[in-house]
Amino acid sequence: xxxxxKLEEEIGYLQELLGASAVFPPPCFVTMxxxxxxxxxxxxxxxxxxxxxxxxxxxxxxxxxxxxxxLDNVLGPLSYLAMKNPASTLDIHTQYIRAxxxxxxxxxxxxxxSMGPATLVMTAEARNVRGKLVATATANAITVGKxxxx
Numbered sequence: 001x002x003x004x005x006k007l008e009e010e011i012g013y014l015q016e017l018l019g020a021s022a023v024f025p026p027p028c029f030v031t032m033x034x035x036x037x038x039x040x041x042x043x044x045x046x047x048x049x050x051x052x053x054x055x056x057x058x059x060x061x062x063x064x065x066x067x068x069x070x071l072d073n074v075l076g077p078l079s080y081l082a083m084k085n086p087a088s089t090l091d092i093h094t095q096y097i098r099a100x101x102x103x104x105x106x107x108x109x110x111x112x113x114s115m116g117p118a119t120l121v122m123t124a125e126a127r128n129v130r131g132k133l134v135a136t137a138t139a140n141a142i143t144v145g146k147x148x149x150x
Contacts, residue, residue: 007039010081017145018086029073032066037107045078049106061099062106068094071124071137074110079120082112085145087120092139098132105129118143 003011011024025034029047032055038046049070057063072092079087100106110124120141126134 003036004039006041007036007045007081010041010084013084014080014086017084025077028069029077032070032073034070034073038109039081042082042084042112044109044111045074045081046107046109047074047077049073049108051100051102051104051106053102056102061101062104064094064096067096067100067106067126067135068092068137070106070108071110071126071135072139074108075122075124075137075139075141078110078112078122079139079141082115082120082122083141083143083145085143087141088144090119090140090142092137094135094137096135098128098134100126100128100134106134 015022015024033050033052035048037048051062055062055066071094075092076089106126106128108124108126110122112120112122114121122139124137128134
């Protein structure tokens with residue numbers, strides 16, 4: 001999987017920190033056929049997700065849990081990259097705005113809003129192929145890596 005500039009270097013740092021047992025990208029990311037699209041070091045990450053038949057609810061729209069999973073699949077990696085350590089999501093709040101159907105592509109951009117020594121506040125937006133807002137999320141994370149008290 002090709003990485004945007006700087007992302008490969010920073011993922012390499014995390015891989016070295018965590019050891020050979022850490023898998024990047026993780027299976028949940030791969031399962032959703034996600035692809036990295038853009039990265040701004042320690043501050044924003046954009047990933048695309050094809051909306052496939054296996055992600056649909058009974059009325060043919062992407063199931064809300066999968067939309068939140070897509071948001072989390074961007075917020076999670078950004079939390080690791082921003083903190084330069086493994087992090088754990090404390091909460092994620094999703095607001096659904098419109099449906100997205102099979103054959104579309106969901107593009108999720110997550111951004112760091114605030115970062116303290118052990119905590120992180122982030123936001124994310126999910127947009128369809130026409131650029132229309134599908135969902136937004138806010139999330140808080142805490143470092144669980146080296147030097148963490150957890």
